[in-house]
Amino acid sequence: MSNVDRALRVSSELFLSPTWPAPKQIKAFVSTRIGGVSESPFDALNLGAHVGDNIEHVNENRRLFALATSMPDSVQWLNQVHGVTVAHLPFDSDIESADAAFTQQKNQVCAILTADCLPVFFCDETGQNVAVAHAGWRSLCAGVLEETLACFDAPEKVMVWLGPGIGANAFEVGGEVREAFVAVQSQAELAFKAKENGKWLGDLYLIAKQRLAAKGVVQIYGGDHCTFSESSLFYSFRRDGQTGRMASVIWFET
Template identity: 45%
Template sequence: MSVEEASLEGWPDNVRVFYTTREGGHSEGPFRGFNLGLHVGDREEAVLENRAALSDHLPKDTKIAWMDQVHGIRVVAASDSIATAMPADACWTRDSGIACAVMVADCLPVLLTDRRGEVVAAVHAGWRGLAAGVLDSAVSALNVPSEDICAWLGPAIGKEVFEVGPEVRAAFIAGDGGAGLSAYFRSSPHRPGHYLADLSGLARLCLQRLGVFNVSSLNACTVSETDRFYSYRRDGTTGRMACLILRDN
């Protein structure tokens, strides 16, 4: 099935989380399946058909706030990113009937809400944005006590295959004194001077440092699960999945 709904223990009943896979859909060639990205070179008609099918799986009349993701830390109101996708890597809303969406094909999608289900947010947490503080910006934008926030980590590149150069490790541990974050990088067995990075682990630690401890994860690797997920690292030219969060009342 192309669209799946996550069942998250301890989350407010009025908040719903959806994520897509590449299964089914109208896209062909390297985008085969349920591609939702208009910016990757796929036929626009196929992408729009896929987006229409996604909308059919959401509560009636839900509007989707897509973003023009730029690997930064900018946060926008979801209502400002419906008619035209705003350049941003996180969006939030307190309105029902608006789905905050993030597109991924290896980068980590992080969905946030508060325990009362009054506000929701979607975050694009690639390594650049994560190192720069996109989660800090998103948590701040929710304007609720951090201990009241629930977070969900969606499908992303796994720690066994996310090989990075020393500059990526340096970007995270700069000013950290090597404590904490450096533990999420281990020497690559494939390339001297490179590392295998735990992107989801880094995000979880960043959230904990912000006071967010209610963190759950899909625990799915986009690179390894070839038939289920798109992966830019694995395929280069490929499609995009989406993760969405909304208030249903």
């Protein structure tokens, strides 16, 4: 299969685009695990360079994904640490420790990597401000969505799309996780369902919606995938342990 054919296969089968009424200049995509060159357990379109995969395979996968999405070469990858720091792009160093990226510069790609954590996309109605956040439970609880939203002028004019993350029927946690969320926002109780084994099932999508709504966001979309159960489409760290990563990217063209 030629590189062009491979890229066409990627573009036709394997990335998702947000279902939201964003301005036409907004470009946003989430990769899946299909169509790349990585071998098991990273098969096949692994875009994470930090998981133990062959770096040549990762670089080829990134090239194919960029070709398939017509993504500019301005992407700056983050060192994700499950915190709340938002990197304002472009930045000068090779990599910056942060769990969200924001830009007001056209053709500057914001990117994060996930394999169960929620990728959360942001844009405003002008189409001149975009961001993407890596919302694992720790960063979600600590306020990464609120920190990202603070980069925008008016929450009511911001639209958000919740990309593929672990679903409410698969995210089993201990009581300490539930208590941490409830301590921040009491209505988070609604996002947890008790199990007979003393554990809880947590709905990160619902928590994200609650936290965003509390800050005035009224345009919230997505939240209808599960990385754990949709094994043919998505990587899941909780399901597989050693595995690849999907990329979530966003930029605006003009």
